[in-house]
Structures are given as structure tokens and as C-alpha cells.
Amino acid sequence: MAEPFKNMYNKQLFDLFTKDLKLIIPDLDTRTFVSQVMDKEWENRELKQRTAHIATVLKRFLPADYKDAMAKILELLDHIEPRYPHCFKIDDTKFGLLLEYGGILDNYVEQYGLDDYETSVKAIERITQFTSCEFVTHQFIVKYPDAMMAQMLIWSKHAHWGVRRLASEGCRPRLPWAMALPSLKANPSPIIPILENLKNDPARFVRLSVANNLNDIAKDNPEVVIDLAKRWQGESEEVDWIIKHGCRTLLKQGNPEVMELFGLGYTKYITIKDFQIATPKVEVGSSLEFSFNLLSNSNKETKIRLEYSLYYQKANGTLSKKVCKISEKDYAANSTTPITRKHSFKVVTTRKLHPGLHQVAVIINGNEFAKHDFELVE
Incomplete structure (x- = not known):
């Protein structure tokens, strides 16, 4: 420490x-x-x-x-x-x-x-x-x-x-x-x-x-x-x-x-496929693991800001959103890029963890895709 x-x-x-x-x-x-x-x-x-x-x-x-x-x-x-x-x-x-x-x-x-x-x-x-x-x-x-x-x-x-x-x-x-x-x-x-x-x-x-x-x-x-x-x-x-x-x-x-302003507005030909959560139950102290494929169906190189949103369980039963950046770069035309990510649920002083339903979603150039559930357990 x-x-x-x-x-x-x-x-x-x-x-x-x-x-x-x-x-x-x-x-x-x-x-x-x-x-x-x-x-x-x-x-x-x-x-x-x-x-x-x-x-x-x-x-x-x-x-x-x-x-x-x-x-x-x-x-x-x-x-x-x-x-x-x-x-x-x-x-x-x-x-x-x-x-x-x-x-x-x-x-x-x-x-x-x-x-x-x-x-x-x-x-x-x-x-x-x-x-x-x-x-x-x-x-x-x-x-x-x-x-x-x-x-x-x-x-x-x-x-x-x-x-x-x-x-x-x-x-x-x-x-x-x-x-x-x-x-x-x-x-x-x-x-x-x-x-x-x-x-x-x-x-x-x-x-x-x-x-x-x-x-x-x-x-x-x-x-x-x-x-x-x-x-x-x-x-x-x-x-x-x-x-x-x-x-x-x-x-x-x-x-x-x-x-x-930063050239990140165009997502018409960008999709995600095969979203999977490897850890549907995440123990406090361990990590959420998820993966998906990022598909660019455009005929030209595309600039993408890739993020994910974590919806934390609060004490009152509602969810609180936090956005985490993965990358911001150009992706090749007509490409498929596998993405894997880990998010730590170690106990820290800046956030109190509450067991129960949590959610994760992928964000592409500010647009959030469907949320996926997982559970945080003691």
C-alpha cells in the first residue's frame, strides 16, 4: 500500500x-x-x-x-x-x-x-x-x-x-x-x-x-x-x-x-456483434470480463471513440452510470475487431459497492448500445 x-x-x-x-x-x-x-x-x-x-x-x-x-x-x-x-x-x-x-x-x-x-x-x-x-x-x-x-x-x-x-x-x-x-x-x-x-x-x-x-x-x-x-x-x-x-x-x-467537432459523429456503418459476459456473477474484489466484435461496414476508414458504461447498484436500488474509455482511433474499412475488457470491482474508498444487479453497455461515438445485466455478489 x-x-x-x-x-x-x-x-x-x-x-x-x-x-x-x-x-x-x-x-x-x-x-x-x-x-x-x-x-x-x-x-x-x-x-x-x-x-x-x-x-x-x-x-x-x-x-x-x-x-x-x-x-x-x-x-x-x-x-x-x-x-x-x-x-x-x-x-x-x-x-x-x-x-x-x-x-x-x-x-x-x-x-x-x-x-x-x-x-x-x-x-x-x-x-x-x-x-x-x-x-x-x-x-x-x-x-x-x-x-x-x-x-x-x-x-x-x-x-x-x-x-x-x-x-x-x-x-x-x-x-x-x-x-x-x-x-x-x-x-x-x-x-x-x-x-x-x-x-x-x-x-x-x-x-x-x-x-x-x-x-x-x-x-x-x-x-x-x-x-x-x-x-x-x-x-x-x-x-x-x-x-x-x-x-x-x-x-x-x-x-x-x-x-x-472532433470527427466522431458518424456511426451509420458501425455495429457490435457477439457481446458476451464471461463473468455473469462477479465477486466483490474480482473483475467483470466481457467481449464483443466491433464491425465497420464502411468502405473507408472510420474514426471511432469506443467506451463502455457501467451501471452501479446504489443503496436505494437505483443504478448510477460511469463511463470508461476503451480507445479512440481509426478503424479500417470493412473490418472486424475483437474487443475484450476487464473492469475491477476491488474495494476502493471512492466508491461503495452494493451487491445486486449491475449493467454494462458499449458506447460508440457517444451512442450507447443495449445494456447487458450481471450480478455483483459478496
Whole structure:
């Protein structure tokens, strides 16, 4: 089993952190600091609870005035930056340490800086160059919507790619594990100029954030994303990748306009034959196995997005649909392609499994074929 992320905050990390804190707090009592952090409730805290707790303890050792405390934190970053000239690069061996420090420092801003906009915005701009402050910006967008979105637009032209990434990531309407942004879910228009500035960004992680932001917007305002995709399509290979990845939810939904946009609308000569479920009873912990033949009766090569939908049994007896991709490619004219697939029913924390009737169906270019039953058993 993988090591839980929360365990990156450990005694070894605190030995390093307190050593660096002594650069700005010379009289820091490191033993007291670590003992207050790793208190009797420490093992019970999850990741976000740990970072919030560390920030709370850190406040006891920094100046009481928020402006003075943030000046110390920025001084700390100035001290450690020369050691990490390539900070915030995934391939940097020291990236993990910077990520852990950043998780503490951005939480400090989140907890104590919401009433000091000017000081906090300057701090966020600096801290995000060592980690990523999107959870913090959500708090500020809710309280200062106009000012903060104007700042995000400015950041979209920043020299540092981590700040440019924050300009997009920090205003995603449906950012996972973050405070919701209901105003941007209802009206995403303030986001669009930011994404326009970033769609040709040289940094891959910035472009990925643009795609993820588009996908968020598509869940509430599909017409906005479809319009952008039509306008952006063909600008460059990188922009085409952004719109394709940004339309992934609409593709899974089989949106006809999006299917046509990506050349996936024509299925007149495509059929499936010989659908078989090899495991009509699937035990929890094992896998569903099924197969079928994909027939292309067209006289020319055909582009096909091949998916399947899994209908899970819910606690109330209804079924919940999940779409899983198999492939997207060109199939030869007048061809028959055998397809086999396995779908795991191992127990995971993200989905509770309920024994009983389940269904599976093949999807071709957004069109779902007849459902087939199988049973999940203990």
C-alpha cells in the first residue's frame, strides 16, 4: 500500500523546517515547536488537518501582527530559494521539500490573512512559486470576487510559470477538495480572458490547468466551452490538446456538437456483434470480463471513440452510470475487431459497492448500445 501523503509531515521534515525557521527566528525553541506540532492528536489528523495544525503552531512563534509575520515568512523563502534554483519542477529532487513547506505557509495565509487582502496577495504570489496556492485563492475569490479575479488576470502574464498556473488553477469553479466558487459556476465569463492568455503557455502544467478549468466550466456551462473549442481549434497542436482534454466530460456525455467537432459523429456503418459476459456473477474484489466484435461496414476508414458504461447498484436500488474509455482511433474499412475488457470491482474508498444487479453497455461515438445485466455478489 502506498504511503499516505499526510506522512510526509514527519520528524525528519520538522528537523529541516525548524533548522530553516531559525534563520528568521534565531531564538526558536525547536524542541517545544516540534512537541506542540506532534501532540497527542497528531496521528489522528489527516493531511489538511495536519497542515492547518502546523500553521496554528507556527503562529505562536511568529510576530503577532500579520504583516510582520508574513514579512518573516517571505524572508524565509528568500533564505531557502538559493538552495533550490529549479524550484517547482517535478523532476527536481528537492521539489518534495518545497511542496511540504508550501503546504504549511499557504495554510497560514488561508487561516490568518483573509482580512488583509494586499499583504496576502503579495504573499500568495511569492509562496506559489514554491508550491501551489489554489486552495487559498478560492477563499479570496469568495470574499473579494472582483479584485481577486482582476489579480488573477494580471498573474496570467507573470514571468514565473507557477504564478501563471495559479491564475487558472486558482479560479477553477469545481476544483477538487477546495471551497466551491458558486459565482463562477453560474457565470464563468471572468475566467475566459485568463484562459485566453494561457492557452499558448510554454509550460505544460499551465496548459494542463487550462484544460482542467475548461472541463470544470463544461459541467455547468457546456455552451461556453463548446464556443471556445470551436474558436480555438486548429491554432496549434498544444491548443488542440487543451480543448480535447477540456471537453472530456462532454465527450463522455456524448454531446453531439462536441462529437462532431472532433470527427466522431458518424456511426451509420458501425455495429457490435457477439457481446458476451464471461463473468455473469462477479465477486466483490474480482473483475467483470466481457467481449464483443466491433464491425465497420464502411468502405473507408472510420474514426471511432469506443467506451463502455457501467451501471452501479446504489443503496436505494437505483443504478448510477460511469463511463470508461476503451480507445479512440481509426478503424479500417470493412473490418472486424475483437474487443475484450476487464473492469475491477476491488474495494476502493471512492466508491461503495452494493451487491445486486449491475449493467454494462458499449458506447460508440457517444451512442450507447443495449445494456447487458450481471450480478455483483459478496
